[in-house]
Amino acid sequence: MDVKQYLKDNKILVVTLIIYLIVLIVDQNMFMETLDTAWIYIKEMLQVLPAVLIFTGLLEVWVPREKIMKTFGSDSGLLGKLASFGLGTVSAGPIYAGFPIAQSLLKKGASVANVTILLSTWAVAKIPILLVELQFLGWAFAVARWSLTLPAILAIGYLTGKLVDKEEILSEIGEEETIVKEIWEILPGHNCGSCGYDNCKECAKAIADGEAEPDACDPCGEESGEKIAELMEETDE
Amino acid sequence: MNAFVLILVPAAIILLIWSTLKDKEKTKESLNVAKGMGKNVGGEIFALLLLVALFFTLIPESTIEYLLGSNKFFLSLLAGAGLGTVLILPKFVAIPMAADLIKSGAYTVVAAGFLTTLTMVGFATAPVEVEHFGKKYTLIRNGLSFVFAIIIALGMMVILSYLP
Numbered sequence: 152m153d154v155k156q157y158l159k160d161n162k163i164l165v166v167t168l169i170i171y172l173i174v175l176i177v178d179q180n181m182f183m184e185t186l187d188t189a190w191i192y193i194k195e196m197l198q199v200l201p202a203v204l205i206f207t208g209l210l211e212v213w214v215p216r217e218k219i220m221k222t223f224g225s226d227s228g229l230l231g232k233l234a235s236f237g238l239g240t241v242s243a244g245p246i247y248a249g250f251p252i253a254q255s256l257l258k259k260g261a262s263v264a265n266v267t268i269l270l271s272t273w274a275v276a277k278i279p280i281l282l283v284e285l286q287f288l289g290w291a292f293a294v295a296r297w298s299l300t301l302p303a304i305l306a307i308g309y310l311t312g313k314l315v316d317k318e319e320i321l322s323e324i325g326e327e328e329t330i331v332k333e334i335w336e337i338l339p340g341h342n343c344g345s346c347g348y349d350n351c352k353e354c355a356k357a358i359a360d361g362e363a364e365p366d367a368c369d370p371c372g373e374e375s376g377e378k379i380a381e382l383m384e385e386t387d388e
Numbered sequence: 389m390n391a392f393v394l395i396l397v398p399a400a401i402i403l404l405i406w407s408t409l410k411d412k413e414k415t416k417e418s419l420n421v422a423k424g425m426g427k428n429v430g431g432e433i434f435a436l437l438l439l440v441a442l443f444f445t446l447i448p449e450s451t452i453e454y455l456l457g458s459n460k461f462f463l464s465l466l467a468g469a470g471l472g473t474v475l476i477l478p479k480f481v482a483i484p485m486a487a488d489l490i491k492s493g494a495y496t497v498v499a500a501g502f503l504t505t506l507t508m509v510g511f512a513t514a515p516v517e518v519e520h521f522g523k524k525y526t527l528i529r530n531g532l533s534f535v536f537a538i539i540i541a542l543g544m545m546v547i548l549s550y551l552p
Contacts, residue, residue: 189441208422323522
């Protein structure tokens, strides 16, 4: 492992550890207190994040894009809202634990609005929260909060969906939709340009968009062209 | 403490076993996906949590109580919302804390605003959110959540006045 590269890639972590070192030198008591608090957070992360990542990995590989589009896509209507809300409500962990799974759904065809509903629900309207809330703050508080928060979540989801284009998100995070990636993986990766595009990635994107034929790649051979056509078919609505 | 965590981990394991039995290759791929995401995101979340812990320790509890417990309504509401934005706390810590604040005299809706922003809006989680969804999305979602958190808090004030 290249240490220098690792340090560069993990700037935040390095800076944080340095700050902690300074605190340790300056004030041992505060350092211990901070460790105690940090441990609470980290314990929670360790309990939740690995499991959620496994769920996300399984989802990415097992659940076909079609199903996700039907359940969470922009045309899923009420089902989409309920599904997103339902998923968020039985979740565990802080909002950041929901990011991987939300992003995965988005890449696989979920709408921005529904993903936002999922994240918001995950954050503030989980069933575990309700239970603790009832216990410590009482039913009146819970009723008041939930009766306002649920419509608010819908509104936030709706507005976010209107204001942010999925394309913008995907291009900003440097991702293509999964279908493009899958096509790209079938292509040989020579970037030879014989298909008329600059490189295999552009070609994959063009095929996914329908601008190019599945067999646009000559050097691929027939089999790849067929594979791509199959891929296009099973993910077409 | 959190029942769903107790369900989450076994559920993941069960699904993993089912997946392995059904298709080893696909399972390996899922684990690779998970590992890749984990590597990407784990280090950053870890660092963020450390920073928030430090921040939380630096702000003595008394300051939080002072800010949130003040009898100037709008000041404490904004302070609560602001504090909730920059902090993240596990729910089972935050909710009892909110209950304590109310008991010691804070406005109920201030506690509500604090809780809502604490969970829905995240300065601390923003870097990770940007990595997942980009700057524009992060800004808009958090901005809207903040605004609605205040609306919810004010709305609660009205509703609670009608409830016993």
